[in-house]
Amino acid sequence: MEEYLILMRLDILTKEAQPSPEQLQIYMQQYQEWVNSIVEKKKFKSGTALSTEGRVIQSDHLITDGPYVETKESLAGFIIIIANDFDDAANIAKDCPILMGPGNSVEVRKIVGIHLED
Template sequence: MDEYLILMRLDILTKDSQPSPEQLQIYMKQYQDWIDTIVAKKQFLSGTALSTEGRVVKSNQIITDGPFVETKESLAGFIIIQAKSFEDATNIAKKCPILMGEGNSVEVRKVMSIHTEE
């Protein structure tokens, strides 16, 4: 099996887009249930949420607060899974509960190793 990164993007900045504490509890339960199904299939490797704070370092050592560009959609977190194929990984990603939110998205990327141990 290969490793795949599932990136979860949603609006984590706009005040009106933030769920109530009750909604957040429901969303977190849905998310944990989704993760539990991946764990049960022994496909979950790791994952975490990301803070809303960040910095972007660009060429010429330009540092900006970020990572926000012209969009409200932000990288909220990611998980790394094992899957048989891109199609298998995409089918897992399609069940991510954040996709129930308007404008939210999930990106699937195959993890490629470019480093070798000597």
Template sequence: MEDYLILMRLDILTKEAQPSPEQLQIYMKQYQEWVNGIVAQKKFKGGTALSTEGKVIQSNHIVTDGPFVETKESLAGFIIIQAESFEDAASIAKNCPILMGEGNSVEVRKIMSIHKEE
């Protein structure tokens, strides 16, 4: 099995796009059920939500507030899973409840090691 990163993107800034407290409670329950299903398969390795604040550091060492590109879609969080293949990882990602929101997306990336173990 190999490690894969599932990046979750949604609009976390536009006030009108934010769920009510009741909706948020439902969404969090759905998300926890999804993650618990991955845990039950022994494929969950970790993950977290990300704050809406950040800094972008460009190659010329200019630091700006961020981390936003020119879109309302922001990186809201990620999880790391183990999967047999990209297809297996994508199959798991397809069930992410974030995808029920208009314009939301998830991205699956294989984690590659660039550091040698000593």
């Protein structure tokens, strides 16, 4: 079993793309049910939502407001799961309720360590 990161992206800028408070409650319930199903399979490791504001530091050390000033798509949050392989991780990720929104996406990345523990 290996660890995989599921990154959830959605449009946080377009007014028409934002859910009503009632829709948001429904979406959060669907998200909790999805995460709970991963927990029940003992494949959930951790995760969290992210704020809509941030800072981007470029290679020339220029710091700008972010996360993505030029695009509507933003990283909304992530979870870390335990899966057998990419196919297993993708099958878990494909049920993410964020995918019900037009233009939203989910990315699956295998976590590979580069830091050695002491």
